[in-house]
Amino acid sequence: MKPVSDVVGAFEAKTKLGELLERVSQGATFTITKHDRPVARLVGFDADRAAQRAEATTALRALRSRYRLGGLDVRSLREEGRA
Numbered sequence: 001m002k003p004v005s006d007v008v009g010a011f012e013a014k015t016k017l018g019e020l021l022e023r024v025s026q027g028a029t030f031t032i033t034k035h036d037r038p039v040a041r042l043v044g045f046d047a048d049r050a051a052q053r054a055e056a057t058t059a060l061r062a063l064r065s066r067y068r069l070g071g072l073d074v075r076s077l078r079e080e081g082r083a
Contacts, residue, residue, distance in 0.1 A: 005029040005041065013042070 006028065013020060013032045020030055020042060030042040043051075069077075 005031045007031050007033055007038075008042075010034045010039070 008016075008020065008030045010032055013030070020028075024030070024042055024044045027044065027047070029044075029047065031038050032040040032042060
């Protein structure tokens with residue numbers, strides 16, 4: 001589940017960066033806007049890495065579903081490679 005993102009204008013983000021960083025370290029996320037248009041997202045480092053891992057997992061599952069081994073067993077292939 002994605003955390004809810006608060007919206008902050010660019011000027012406010014600039015003037016309150018320290019406060020925003022403190023809140024981000026506690027799990028908050030912010031969408032930064034310029035003239036009411038989203039231009040950036042401020043997220044914690046761990047949250048970003050978690051999102052990247054989730055995207056990679058989804059991509060790998062999609063790739064795996066496209067290719068079949070035609071009845072071959074992965075464990076047997078792995079053991080054969082070790083012999």
